[in-house]
Amino acid sequence: MLRVLVCLSIMLSVAVAEELITCSGIVPMRYRNDKISITDFGGVGDGSTLNTEAFREAIFRIQHLSRRGGTLLYVPPGVFLTGPFNLTSHMTLYLASGAVIKATQNTQSWPLIAPLPSYGRGRERPGGRYMSFLHGDGLHDVIITGENGTIDGQGGFWWNMWRQGTLQFTRPNIIEFVNSESILISNVVVKNSPFWNIHPVYCSNVVIRYVTILAPPDSPNTDGIDPDSSSSVCIEDSFISTGDDLVAVKSGWDEYGIAYGRPSSDITIRRVTGTSPFAGIAVGSETSGGVENVLAENINLYNMGIGIHVKTNTGRGGFIRNITFSNVYIEKARKGIKLAGDVGDHPDDKFNPNALPVVKDITFNSIWGVKVLQPGLIQGLKNSPFTGICLSNINLHGVPGPSSTPWKCSDVSGASVQVSPSPCAELISTHQDGSCSDHF
Ligand SMILES: *[C@@H]1O[C@H](CO)[C@@H](O)[C@H](O)[C@H]1NC(C)=O
Ligand SMILES: *[C@@H]1O[C@H](CO)[C@@H](O)[C@H](O)[C@H]1NC(C)=O
Numbered sequence: 234m235l236r237v238l239v240c241l242s243i244m245l246s247v248a249v250a251e252e253l254i255t256c257s258g259i260v261p262m263r264y265r266n267d268k269i270s271i272t273d274f275g276g277v278g279d280g281s282t283l284n285t286e287a288f289r290e291a292i293f294r295i296q297h298l299s300r301r302g303g304t305l306l307y308v309p310p311g312v313f314l315t316g317p318f319n320l321t322s323h324m325t326l327y328l329a330s331g332a333v334i335k336a337t338q339n340t341q342s343w344p345l346i347a348p349l350p351s352y353g354r355g356r357e358r359p360g361g362r363y364m365s366f367l368h369g370d371g372l373h374d375v376i377i378t379g380e381n382g383t384i385d386g387q388g389g390f391w392w393n394m395w396r397q398g399t400l401q402f403t404r405p406n407i408i409e410f411v412n413s414e415s416i417l418i419s420n421v422v423v424k425n426s427p428f429w430n431i432h433p434v435y436c437s438n439v440v441i442r443y444v445t446i447l448a449p450p451d452s453p454n455t456d457g458i459d460p461d462s463s464s465s466v467c468i469e470d471s472f473i474s475t476g477d478d479l480v481a482v483k484s485g486w487d488e489y490g491i492a493y494g495r496p497s498s499d500i501t502i503r504r505v506t507g508t509s510p511f512a513g514i515a516v517g518s519e520t521s522g523g524v525e526n527v528l529a530e531n532i533n534l535y536n537m538g539i540g541i542h543v544k545t546n547t548g549r550g551g552f553i554r555n556i557t558f559s560n561v562y563i564e565k566a567r568k569g570i571k572l573a574g575d576v577g578d579h580p581d582d583k584f585n586p587n588a589l590p591v592v593k594d595i596t597f598n599s600i601w602g603v604k605v606l607q608p609g610l611i612q613g614l615k616n617s618p619f620t621g622i623c624l625s626n627i628n629l630h631g632v633p634g635p636s637s638t639p640w641k642c643s644d645v646s647g648a649s650v651q652v653s654p655s656p657c658a659e660l661i662s663t664h665q666d667g668s669c670s671d672h673f
C-alpha cells in the first residue's frame with residue numbers, strides 16, 4: 234500500500250512538473266458567436282484589388298452593430314491587398330490558413346498620426362508618423378489569430394526610402410496598439426514590417442504567443458516585439474528573425490518619456506527562439522519612463538550580434554531594475570551579454586544631460602553560449618554605476634584560439650558564482666552583495 238502511494242505521488246509530481254507555464258490566463262481566447270467574412274463586404278483576395286474600404290466597412294459594422302460577445306472577422310485564403318486600417322473593441326481578426334493581408338505601397342493611403350507623447354516626435358523623423366498597418370487606439374478585447382495566415386507589410390519599399398534618405402515621416406509599425414487592454418495576438422505570421430513589428434504602447438494585459446515574425450537581417454529597425462510603457466505583457470512560444478532586436482522593452486525617450494512617466498512592468502518573455510544581427514532580448518535604449526519586473530526565460534538564440542542587451546543613455550533618466558534572464562542558450566554571437574549606459578540617440582538637444590538612468594538588480598542565471606566572441610561587456614555610468622548585477626551559472630565560450638575577448642567592465646558592482654570564462658574583477662567577489670544573495 235505504502236509503495237503504491239509513494240509511486241502515485243511520484244507520478245503526480247511528474248505530471249505537475251511537466252505542465253507548462255503559459256500566459257493564456259492573462260488574456261484567454263474568446264469564442265465569438267457572431268461571425269462575418271471580409272468577402273461579405275466586397276473583399277477580393279486576388280492580390281491586386283484594393284480592399285481598404287472592405288476592411289474599414291467590416292470594422293465599422295463590428296463597431297456600430299455590436300453583438301454580445303463580440304464579432305469575428307474571417308479572412309479566407311487569398312491575398313487581400315489593403316491600406317492600413319483601425320481595429321475596434323470586441324473583435325477577432327481571424328486569418329485562415331493561406332490568408333494574407335498585404336499592405337499597399339502607396340504612401341498616400343497611409344494617414345499621419347500624432348507622435349507618441351512619451352517620444353515627443355516620430356522616432357525617426359520630427360513631427361507625426363505614419364499610422365501602423367493594423368492599428369488600435371483606446372481598445373479592449375481584441376484578438377488577432379487564426380491558422381497561421383500572414384500579415385505582410387511589404388516593407389522593402391519603406392526600407393529603401395530609409396536607405397535613400399527620402400523618408401519624410403517615421404515609418405509605420407505593422408501592428409500597433411495604443412492605450413489598449415486585453416489584447417491577444419496568436420497563430421499568425423507577421424512579415425516584412427516597414428519598421429518595428431508589434432508595438433503595444435500604453436497598454437496592459439497583452440499576450441503574444443505562437444507568432445512567427447520574419448524580416449531580412451539587413452532590414453533597418455525591424456524590431457520584433459517592443460512592449461513600450463506597458464504592463465502585464467506576456468510573450469511566449471514564438472520564432473522571431475529580423476534585422477533588429479527580437480524583443481526590446483522600452484518606455485519613452487529622454488525628456489518626453491520622463492515627463493510622461495509611464496513605466497513598462499511585469500513583462501514575461503519565454504520560449505522565444507530567433508536570430509538577428511542585433512540583440513535577442515533587449516531592454517532599451519528608450520527607457521525614460523522606467524522598466525521593472527521583467528523575466529526572460531528559456532530563450533534560444535542563433536547567429537546574433539548580442540545575446541542579451543540592456544541599454545540606456547545619459548539624458549534618458551528613468552530606471553531599469555529587477556530584470557531576470559534565465560536559461561538562455563546562445564550559439565554564435567559577437568557578444569553574449571552587454572549592459573551599457575551610452576547607447577542610442579536623443580530626440581533633440583533639449584534633453585537633460587543630468588538625467589542619469591538608474592540600472593540595478595539585473596540577474597543572469599544559466600546562460601550558455603558557444604562561439605561567442607566576447608562573453609560580456611558592462612559599461613555603467615561614472616555618476617550612476619550599475620549595481621546589483623548578479624551572474625550565476627554562466628558559460629559563454631568562444632571559438633578556440635586567441636580571437637576571444639575577455640569580459641570587460643567599468644562602473645559596475647555585483648557578484649558572480651560559477652561564471653566561465655571568469656568575469657571582470659568588479660564582479661568577482663567572495664562575499665555576495667546584498668541584492669545578489671537572494672538570487673544565488
Ligand atoms: C484610425 O485611428 C487613428 C488614431 O486613433 C485616427 O487618427 C484615424 O482617424 C483613424 N482612421 C480611420 C480611417 O478611422
Ligand atoms: C501555427 O504555428 C504554431 C507555431 O508558431 C504551431 O505551434 C501551430 O501548430 C500552427 N498551427 C497551425 C494550425 O498550423
Ligand SMILES: *[C@@H]1O[C@H](CO)[C@@H](O)[C@H](O)[C@H]1NC(C)=O
Pocket residue numbers: 499525526527528555557
Ligand atoms: C521582480 O520581478 C519579478 C518578475 O520577474 C516579480 O515576480 C517580483 O515580484 C519582482 N520583485 C519585486 C521586489 O518587485
